[in-house]
Each structure stands twice: as structure tokens, then as C-alpha cells.
Amino acid sequence: MLPTFVRSTPDGTETGDFLALDLGGTNFRVLLVRVSGNGKQKVEMENQIYAIPENIMRGSGTELFDHIAECLANFLEKLGIKDKKLPLGFTFSFPCLQTKLDESFLVSWTKGFKASGVEGRDVVGLLRKAIKKRGDFDIDIVAVINDTVGTMMTCGYDDHHCEIGLIVGTGTNACYMEEMRHLELVDGDEGRMCVNMEWGAFGDDGSLDDIRTEFDREIDAGSLNPGKQLFARRLNKMVRLLVPDCDVRFLRSEDGSGKGAAMVTAVAYRLAKQHAERQRILNTLRLNRDQLLEVKKRMEEEMNRGLAKKTHATATVKMLPTFVRSTPDGTERGDFLALDLGGTNFRVLLVRVRSGKRRSVEMHNKIYTIPQDITQGTGEELFDHIVHCIADFVEYMGMKGASLPLGFTFSFPCHQTQLDQGILIKWTKGFKASGCEGEDVATLLKDAIHRSEDFDLDVVAVVNDTVGTMMTCGYEDPQCEVGLIVGTGTNACYMEEMSNVELVDGDEGRMCVNMEWGAFGDRGELDDLCTEFDRAVDDQSTYPGKQRYEKMISGMYLGEIVRNVLLDFTAKGLLFRGKLSERLKTRGIFETKFLSQIESDRLALRQVRSILQHLGLTSSTCDDSILVKEVCSVVSKRAAQLCGAGLSAVVDKIRLNRGLEKLSITVGVDGTLYKLHPHFATIMRETLKDLAPNCEVTLVQSEDGSGKGAALITAVACRLRDAGK
Numbered sequence: 001m002l003p004t005f006v007r008s009t010p011d012g013t014e015t016g017d018f019l020a021l022d023l024g025g026t027n028f029r030v031l032l033v034r035v036s037g038n039g040k041q042k043v044e045m046e047n048q049i050y051a052i053p054e055n056i057m058r059g060s061g062t063e064l065f066d067h068i069a070e071c072l073a074n075f076l077e078k079l080g081i082k083d084k085k086l087p088l089g090f091t092f093s094f095p096c097l098q099t100k101l102d103e104s105f106l107v108s109w110t111k112g113f114k115a116s117g118v119e120g121r122d123v124v125g126l127l128r129k130a131i132k133k134r135g136d137f138d139i140d141i142v143a144v145i146n147d148t149v150g151t152m153m154t155c156g157y158d159d160h161h162c163e164i165g166l167i168v169g170t171g172t173n174a175c176y177m178e179e180m181r182h183l184e185l186v187d188g189d190e191g192r193m194c195v196n197m198e199w200g201a202f203g204d205d206g207s208l209d210d211i212r213t214e215f216d217r218e219i220d221a222g223s224l225n226p227g228k229q230l231f232a233r234r235l236n237k238m239v240r241l242l243v244p245d246c247d248v249r250f251l252r253s254e255d256g257s258g259k260g261a262a263m264v265t266a267v268a269y270r271l272a273k274q275h276a277e278r279q280r281i282l283n284t285l286r287l288n289r290d291q292l293l294e295v296k297k298r299m300e301e302e303m304n305r306g307l308a309k310k311t312h313a314t315a316t317v318k319m320l321p322t323f324v325r326s327t328p329d330g331t332e333r334g335d336f337l338a339l340d341l342g343g344t345n346f347r348v349l350l351v352r353v354r355s356g357k358r359r360s361v362e363m364h365n366k367i368y369t370i371p372q373d374i375t376q377g378t379g380e381e382l383f384d385h386i387v388h389c390i391a392d393f394v395e396y397m398g399m400k401g402a403s404l405p406l407g408f409t410f411s412f413p414c415h416q417t418q419l420d421q422g423i424l425i426k427w428t429k430g431f432k433a434s435g436c437e438g439e440d441v442a443t444l445l446k447d448a449i450h451r452s453e454d455f456d457l458d459v460v461a462v463v464n465d466t467v468g469t470m471m472t473c474g475y476e477d478p479q480c481e482v483g484l485i486v487g488t489g490t491n492a493c494y495m496e497e498m499s500n501v502e503l504v505d506g507d508e509g510r511m512c513v514n515m516e517w518g519a520f521g522d523r524g525e526l527d528d529l530c531t532e533f534d535r536a537v538d539d540q541s542t543y544p545g546k547q548r549y550e551k552m553i554s555g556m557y558l559g560e561i562v563r564n565v566l567l568d569f570t571a572k573g574l575l576f577r578g579k580l581s582e583r584l585k586t587r588g589i590f591e592t593k594f595l596s597q598i599e600s601d602r603l604a605l606r607q608v609r610s611i612l613q614h615l616g617l618t619s620s621t622c623d624d625s626i627l628v629k630e631v632c633s634v635v636s637k638r639a640a641q642l643c644g645a646g647l648s649a650v651v652d653k654i655r656l657n658r659g660l661e662k663l664s665i666t667v668g669v670d671g672t673l674y675k676l677h678p679h680f681a682t683i684m685r686e687t688l689k690d691l692a693p694n695c696e697v698t699l700v701q702s703e704d705g706s707g708k709g710a711a712l713i714t715a716v717a718c719r720l721r722d723a724g725k
């Protein structure tokens with residue numbers, strides 16, 4: 001069971017001129033194989049048979065390889081291609097221990113060969129040496145293969161299901177494509193590799209003695225290597241009898257050891273070329289440290305521009321004051337309603353906050369869907385629907401008639417001039433209801449409540465989900481002064497010095513600033529990092545040109561970036577054998593949760609395949625699965641690094657605001673992408689550590705910031721209001 005380092009069978013796109021040497025049968029041959037792929041799939045061959053005299057077969061290894069080089073020179077001369085340096089595949093059909101595609105150590109001679117000083121040596125090295133010694137021509141030895149492998153590869157060129165090679169001639173042997181994870185001799189678990197079984201030696205330990213006859217023993221005793229190579233029987237019919245569950249087709253392979261060697265070389269060439277092309281494309285999605293530092297620097301600049309009155313209007317990172325001036329102190333109490341709009345679902349919550357010894361937060365909530373036609377309809381329809389849901393919830397909780405204080409988590413960029421007011425700047429995350437931008441959402445909500453004439457509510461606070469996230473975490477951990485969301489969209493908030501918040505009067509204390517950092521890049525700050533895939537995703541989005549940073553990071557877009565890369569790879573023939581499926585052309589079909597699935601789990605390849613099957617890519621190979629996985633991890637890594645770079649700017653700003661050498665701070669984080677992706681949090685943490693080494697940042701998962709957080713903000717506001725009365 002020897003690894004051969006042949007990792008793929010032909011896909012029919014191979015093309016070029018290849019040389020092959022075939023040593024191991026009765027004859028020694030040199031071949032020139034012309035492969036023309038891309039539709040034509042034609043293979044033409046020229047070949048010349050050379051004899052290997054008995055004395056050379058049994059002489060010294062040097063003599064043998066000098067002879068081979070001599071024959072090769074003669075062949076090249078004859079065809080007039082001596083100056084071409086063509087790639088060559090070397091079929092060497094003896095038991096070898098292969099360590100690379102082009103490195104193979106002869107274990108022991110068989111089939112009458114006995115040349116001295118070759119066993120235990122790398123035969124490619126010996127051949128290269130012999131050629132170099134002559135100095136009259138040069139070739140590129142790409143692969144050394146066994147004739148069984150050649151047989152499989154030759155058939156594989158015409159039949160993509162051919163994954164077994166079998167020889168029954170002078171000797172017998174077989175090879176097949178084995179899963180890498182079963183191949184403990186070679187590092188790596190992914191994909192497949194052809195294994196040369198060397199099954200001829202089966203029985204050498206006596207395991208076939210009970211079925212050997214005296215004739216077998218006589219033949220064995222008279223052979224060159226007595227005790228070896230017992231198993232030489234034809235099995236074809238038996239196979240069908242013994243494994244009735246497998247539909248095995250036997251294809252006669254023509255000239256596997258010649259054409260096959262060229263084919264292995266051609267495949268290796270194709271793989272190398274395709275690999276280089278794929279990496280070139282993926283490299284556009286990879287960021288180095290300098291680029292990340294640059295992102296941090298530009299984020300810092302935009303933050304300052306957003307905070308300053310003079311530059312606020314043109315800043316992409318809006319740094320919106322939230323009028324939340326402090327985190328909870330534990331004395332808050334009462335029943336509150338909370339609305340959560342802006343995520344995947346719309347929710348209504350009842351939150352009971354208790355203070356003192358029984359300090360706790362208890363929540364009841366109900367999820368409502370907002371149909372797509374309502375998110376894209378009129379503002380009135382949207383808010384009537386919301387009020388309808390509230391009425392249903394209040395009734396459901398048996399609280400009809402109570403007028404509770406309400407916190408409205410509205411996770412879209414809003415201008416606030418006071419806590420209970422939020423003027424929608426622009427819709428994001430797929431919402432498009434008309435007549436809302438530029439309006440106060442609290443007023444829109446109150447108007448809808450009045451229209452319903454059903455109940456009354458006291459809208460106390462308009463809350464952004466990042467702020468809710470920070471407040472929820474802050475209820476447990478007073479060091480929590482940053483909130484971060486990485487879900488459908490991405491955003492962050494933090495406690496900024498009032499003296500820096502120029503949009504609000506007063507210099508005392510701090511105020512939470514809703515950064516709205518998703519729009520970072522909208523002035524072109526990220527253009528040099530954007531790839532054609534980012535541009536494609538942006539073009540196809542609901543608001544092209546907007547939320548550029550978010551579109552490189554958040555759950556709504558990562559799957560789409562991956563899908564666009566896969567489309568490009570397929571169109572370039574680098575994936576799925578160049579066959580585009582209709583489903584993959586469908587926007588949104590590659591969900592971001594697939595990235596999490598594909599990038600986790602030991603059995604990932606199987607999962608990748610089932611996901612690809614779901615995408616209608618039933619003929620995907622395992623190489624395809626490996627590549628899809630690589631694309632996913634490149635895209636999610638970039639997202640986590642970009643997010644980490646942004647956050648490093650935030651924590652370093654807080655540190656400098658306070659004139660500290662070192663800052664210890666907690667970030668409350670929410671969002672399904674952050675929570676469920678197997679590597680996002682780790683990569684983000686590493687990036688932070690690297691880019692903001694003077695900040696000791698603790699990332700804490702925040703549970704239900706938009707519900708609990710909204711209630712806490714409302715509770716704090718009620719406490720302050722009551723105290724003021």
C-alpha cells in the first residue's frame with residue numbers, strides 16, 4: 001500500500017507535449033505524447049522500443065541509467081526535439097517507496113532485473129545524474145509512476161469514473177484512489193491519493209500456503225527471487241462474483257505505462273498551473289499586517305472625523321451620540337416593554353428588572369416575522385404591522401390596558417438629539433420601507449399606536465442594538481464599555497469622552513457613541529483592499545456603494561462573497577470541471593452558515609460535499625471540496641481580521657483618551673456569525689492582540705442585548721427621570 005503522490009485523475013483539460021519513459025516490462029520504451037484537451041480530448045503518440053541487454057539488466061546501476069539516458073538522447077535526436085526541455089513522466093514498474101511525485105526509492109528489483117547499487121536509491125536522482133553527465137540535453141522529470149497508476153490514468157482520461165488500475169501481464173499489481181485520511185504514511189487528511197498496492201507480494205508471509213500446489217512451489221523455487229511474488233492469477237471474473245454490490249467495469253487500458261506516464265505528468269502540470277492561478281486569485285483576499293495596520297489607522301481617522309462638528313457631515317463613520325451616559329448601577333427596577341427591530345426577526349419583549357437582593361432580569365418574548373413585502377413597502381405599513389404585533393403580544397401576556405415604558409431597539413443608523421428620539425438616516429440590512437428616512441422612528445411608532453386606538457405606550461428610549469449589547473454586558477461587568485455586533489450586519493459602540501462628542505453640548509463625563517462603522521469605506525477608504533468579488537457583491541446589493549466595511553465582514557454578505565469566488569473559479573475552469581450549476585448562479589444560495597459548517601468538523605469534506613450537492617453540484621470531486629473549504633476560510637479570515645483591525649482602533653482610542661499606558665477593557669459581543677463561526681472569534685482576538693498590544697481586551701458574549709439591553713436603558717432612563725421629578 002505505497003503512496004504514489006498522484007492526487008487526481010485527468011479531467012480532460014490537460015494539454016501539451018510530454019515525454020514518457022517506460023521501464024519495467026519486457027521492453028524499454030521512450031514516448032512523446034501530445035495531449036490536446038479542451039473539448040478535443042485527443043492523444044497522439046510517437047514511441048520507440050529499445051532493448052535492454054541481459055548484461056545491463058544484471059550489471060551495475062550506473063550502466064543501466066547511462067543506457068536509459070542514451071536511448072532517450074537517441075529518441076530526442078530522431079524527433080528533432082533535443083533542445084526543448086520537455087516535461088517527462090517516468091514509468092518505473094518496480095516496488096518503490098515514493099516520497100514525492102518526483103522522488104522514488106527502489107525497494108527491490110523484480111521481473112528479472114538485478115542491476116546493482118540501485119536498491120534503496122532514488123531512481124529519479126539516478127536518471128537525472130545520468131542525463132546531466134551527458135550534458136547534451138535537458139528534461140524536466142515531473143513524475144515517477146508505477147505502470148498500474150499509468151493504466152488507471154490512461155483510462156481516467158476517457159472515463160472520469162476510472163479510479164482503479166490493474167495489471168495482469170508479466171507480473172500483477174493494482175492501484176486505486178484511497179482517502180487521504182486513511183493514508184497514515186502521508187501528512188494531511190484531505191482529498192485522495194493513488195495507492196500502489198504491490199499486491200503481488202501478498203502471500204509472501206505464508207498466508208496463501210494452504211492454497212499453493214506443488215507446481216506453484218516448484219515455479220517459486222526456480223525463480224530469480226524465490227519466496228517472492230507468489231500471487232499471479234487472473235481475477236477478473238471472480239471480482240464480479242465476489243463483490244456483487246459493486247458495479248465494476250473493466251476497461252482495457254491501451255498503453256498505460258507510456259501514455260499513463262505522460263498523463264500523470266500532464267495532470268501534474270495542470271494541477272500546478274491551476275493551483276498557481278487559484279492562489280493568485282485567493283491572494284487578493286488575503287491581508288498582510290501592514291494592510292491591517294492601515295485599516296486601523298484609517299478607522300481612527302474616520303472616528304475623529306465623525307466626532308468633529310466640522311467633518312461630521314462627510315465622515316463615513318458617523319459616531320452618533322446615543323444619549324446613554326451611564327451603564328446600569330443595579331438600582332433599576334420595574335416592568336418594561338422592548339421592541340427589537342433590525343435583526344433577522346422582529347421581537348416584542350416584556351422585561352422584569354428587579355433590584356436589591358433579588359437583583360435579576362426576567363424576560364418573556366415572542367418572535368414575529370416581517371414579510372419581505374412589508375420591509376420593502378411603505379413606512380406606515382411597516383409600523384402598523386409592528387403595532388399589530390405589540391397588541392398581539394400584550395394580549396398574549398394578559399397585560400392589556402397597562403401602559404408600560406418602552407425601549408425601542410432600532411438597529412439602523414439614527415440621528416439622536418435625545419434618548420427618546422431617533423431620526424433614521426438610511427435603511428441598511430435589506431430594509432427599504434418608504435417614507436422613513438429622515439423621520440423620527442419614535443414618532444412613527446407613536447403615530448401607528450394612535451392609529452390603532454387600541455392601547456397606549458410610553459416610548460422612553462430609542463436604542464441601537466450595539467448599545468443594548470454593551471449595556472447588557474455592563475450589567476454584569478463594569479469594565480464593559482464597548483459593544484460589538486457581528487451578525488446580519490456589523491457595528492460597534494463605546495463610551496467616548498463628552499469633550500470629544502462635539503455634536504452634543506457639554507464636556508462632562510462620557511456618552512455612548514454608536515459608531516455605525518459598517519459604512520466605513522463608503523468614501524473609498526477600503527478601495528485598495530476590495531476585490532472584484534467585493535465589487536460584485538456590492539453591485540448586486542440593495543444599496544450599492546454603501547456599507548462597504550460591513551459587506552466585507554458580516555453574515556449577510558460572506559456567503560455571497562464565497563459564491564462569487566466560486567462562480568469565478570468555475571468560469572475559469574478551476575473548479576467543478578468548469579461546469580456552472582444554475583443554483584450556484586442564484587443570489588443568496590450560499591448562506592453564511594455554510595461557512596461555519598464547512599470550516600468546522602473533522603468530517604468536513606463529507607459535509608462540504610453534501611452542501612455542494614445541495615447547491616446542485618452533484619458531480620463535485622473531493623478536490624473541489626478542498627478548494628471550496630479554502631475559499632470559505634480565506635473569506636472568513638479576512639472578515640475577522642478586518643473586524644479586529646477596526647476594534648483595535650476603538651480600544652486604542654479609549655486608552656489614549658484616558659492617557660493610559662495600558663488599558664484593560666471588556667467588549668460585549670453579539671451576533672450569530674461571531675458566536676457560531678468556528679474561527680471568527682479566535683482570529684479577531686489574535687488580530688486585536690497584534691494591532692493593539694497595549695490593550696488587554698476581554699471579549700464577552702452578550703446574550704440578548706437588543707431585548708435586555710433596551711429594557712436596561714429604559715430602566716436607567718426611568719430611574720433618572722423619577723429622580724429628577
Ligand code: ADP
Pocket residue numbers: 342343344345486487488489554555556557591592593594595596597670671672673674676677
Ligand atoms: P441579527 O444580526 O440580524 O440580529 P444574527 O446575529 O442572528 O441576527 O445574525 C444573523 C446572520 O448570521 C445571518 O446573516 C446569517 O447568515 C448568519 N448566520 C446564521 N447562522 C450562522 C452560522 N452558523 N455561522 C455563521 N453565520 C451564521
